[in-house]
Amino acid sequence: MLTKILHTSDWHLGKKLFKESRLDEQKKFLQWLIDTVKTQKITHLLVAGDIFDTPTPPAKAIDLFYNFLKTLSELNTCKIYIIAGNHDSARHLSAPSEFLNKHNIFLIGPLINQGGEFLLDNFNFKLDTELNLFCLPFFRIHEIIWCAEKLGIEEDDENKETSAYFLKCLELIIEKAIKQHSGKNILMTHHLLGSFQSAGSEQGLNLSGLESLPLSMFTSKFEYLALGHIHKPQFIKKANPIAYYSGSPIPLRFSETEEKSVSVLSWDKGELVQEILSIPSFRPLQTLKLTDDNYLNELAEFLERFPNLNALEGFLNIEIELQEARSNMADNIRTLLKDTNWKLVSFIPKLPNKRMNKNFNLDVSTMASTEKMFEIFYNEQFPDSKNIPTKIMKEFRELLEDVQVLEEGVQ
Ligand SMILES: [Mn+2]
Known part of the structure; x- marks a missing residue:
């Protein structure tokens, strides 16, 4: 059978948009993927990382993943x-x-295995007589240094903390890997490479001060770089090698409006041919900007023009510019949406930019806690209210906790 490869990434199974599950769309995408593997006669499927959205995904997401496999x-x-x-x-x-x-089915996890070893063979695969795949999962810098030392890089205690030393270590690993088999090579990795455009829904990666891995490390060694992490599909390099982020299969935020796709590779008389296949939209995500005095009419007009014939209800993000605070707007919108195939998922009323009182000065150094600072800020913004409503305070605390967890995770 002729080798034909499909490259996808960043499924983020189990991710939610606000409080809404995306599993229905993810299930439809995986069914589409199975159909595509059949019709395109794909022989090798590459998934370049972020299969799940969290380290301990919900059972339904794990279920979906294993049923797909x-x-x-x-x-x-x-x-x-x-x-x-x-x-x-x-x-x-x-x-x-x-x-x-x-x-x-090959699941390639940490560089250093449960037994505390680094076995290069576990990351290297022969796809056919001519073609090799080298897999470099998401790693932290100290892991690369440790692995390179196991492979026999000269110890360099003086420069150990520098990014140049880390790159030298990574280079050694790649060189050892591609020397293992003769023929053409493909690299699959989950990292930032060259200059990329993010979609905003990716988490930052810490590369010890490096913005991204230099592309020059991979040219002349590989035919194709199957990249994951960036959610917007894009070329980092169009030839020798092709370096491509396949992007996420479904939009993870309202701001991701570009078409989603997968990358398919085949060889014609030894020449690499890449084809980008569009993924259908399984659920429309729409941002609507409405005006203060006419928002219900504008919404009705939108619903008439875009009835959403998709099997799954569409998600709406509504932004309204307001002259002054008004109540019940979100409820009125929900009533209007009741018998439609759209759901209000996010509602953002925008009040005119109230200038902060120039004399208002928050001396952060004297503040006991972030909560105290929030209290002072709230009183400044809403001088008429005596206390912060319990619900808002509770949500602020939850947000604060989330940010702290995220900070810990990024480090
Ligand atoms: Mn990622």
Whole structure:
């Protein structure tokens, strides 16, 4: 069978948009993917990281993932290679890998295995007689340095903290990997490469002061770089090698309006041919900007023009410019949406930019806590209200906790 590769990434199974589950869309995408593997006669599926949205995903997301693997492996025509991204728990993702290898499913987790070893063979795969795949899952800098030292890089204690030393270590690993087999090479990785455009829904990656990995490290060694992490599909380089972010299969935020796609690779007389296949939209996400005095008419007009014939209800993000605070707007909108195939998911009333009182000065150094600062800020914004409503205070505390968890995660 002729080798034909499909590259996708950033599924983020289990992710929510505000409080709304995306599993229905993710399920439809995975069904579409199975159909595409069949019709396109795909022999190898590459998934470049961020399979799940969180290290401990909800049971329904795990269920969806394993059902997908089961259905695809039953076709018996397509091998599956999946690397861990920064959102995945690499150890959890790859825990069943020995069992799944028997079914031609390869889950590539942390560089350093449970036994504390780095085995280059576990990251290198022969796809056919001519073609090799090298998988570099999301890693932290100290892991690369440790692995390079195991492979015999000269110890350099003086420069160990520098990014130049880290790049030297990474280079050594890549060189050792591609020397293992002769032929053409593909790299799959979950990192920032070259100059990229983010979609805004990605988390930052810490590369010890490096903005991204230099592309020059990979040119002349690889034919194709199958990249994951950035949600907007894009080329980092169009040839020699092609470096491509396939992007996420569904929009993860309202601001992601570009068409989603997967990348398909085949070879014609030894020449690499890439085709971008569009993924259908399984649920429309729409931002509507409405005006203060006419918002219900404008919304009615929108509903008439865009009835949403999709099987799944559309998600709406409504922004309204207001002259002054008004009540019941969101409820009025929900009433109007009641018998339609649209759901209000996010409502943002925008009040005219109240200038902060120039004399208002928050001396952060004397503040006991962030909560106290919020209290003072709130009283300044809404001088008529005596206390912060309990609900707002509760939500502020939850937000604060989320930010703290995120900060810990990024470090
Ligand atoms: Mn990522």
